[in-house]
Amino acid sequence: MKQISSRFSVAVHILSIIALFPNESTGEFIAGSVNTNPVIIRKIIRLLKKAGLIAVRPGVGGASLLKDTGEITLLDIYRAVEVADQGELFHFHEEPNHACLVGNNIENALRDELRAAQLAMEQRLAQVTLQQLIAKFV
Amino acid sequence: MKQISSRFSVAVHILSIIALFPNESTGEFIAGSVNTNPVIIRKIIRLLKKAGLIAVRPGVGGASLLKDTGEITLLDIYRAVEVADQGELFHFHEEPNHACLVGNNIENALRDELRAAQLAMEQRLAQVTLQQLIAKFV
DNA sequence: CTCGTTGTAACCATATTAGTTCTAACCAAA
């Protein structure tokens, strides 16, 4: 990958709108703010529903948060949009040659460090709530 | 992206081999340990050269480190293989609508947090040297 | 000169991403 999908930043955008404008937050309105297609918004909203973060009103329109903004962290959103395959950020090359000293041991040696690095990032995301983020500009 | 390219883990693998077997480390030999095509190895080796981490002997074969293993960190290798576009791990959706309160402010609000999360990960990678990694299995 | 090696261009299959069009299902209000 070159970059973590913008699904993540769009999801944060969507949740911010739902938090601030629960009544007006139709797919069309959100798409206008994000500046993309309503179907893109719906796809991400499906993931947010699946993660139990929001409830959507079919037919009538609009959505609402299922948790307080102070209870939703950036990590919750990051996980909801499934930007990292199997939750693993780093892709380790498959099947190194076990007949070689390095090939036989590099995976175990490196795996722990990659996990630690990923964890450091995720813990930083977990420190920020949607409430704190919104407070920056309301 | 779904995952950070295996170029990173392969690069660590390559450097470990060069550190341990400087004489035998031909593209063919490394490819055998990584279990891939020699051209893949050469492409990554080109990046490692570009980053000033190694020197390669054209024609004769083999490579050597330009720094002590204790002076090469996982972050150096991560940066060398250019797995994150422009060094930015997170991709923010372009051109949100500035006529909307959220669209106008979400980028500034979120950008700092994403950078902080990325930095947390990179700092963790910077704590591990190639020497420490190799020491785990020699 | 020769042989093994490095360097690199060109090409390929697959997957992801972001986006589009289209249609069905939903539900409140007229």
Added chain:
DNA sequence: TTTGGTTAGAACTAATATGGTTACAACGAG
């Protein structure tokens, strides 16, 4: 009960990244 705005989602597309492959030129020690 029909209408209109909405949600739900299938199907498709273009662009790009990835990992791999083949082929060939350039290099350099023996």
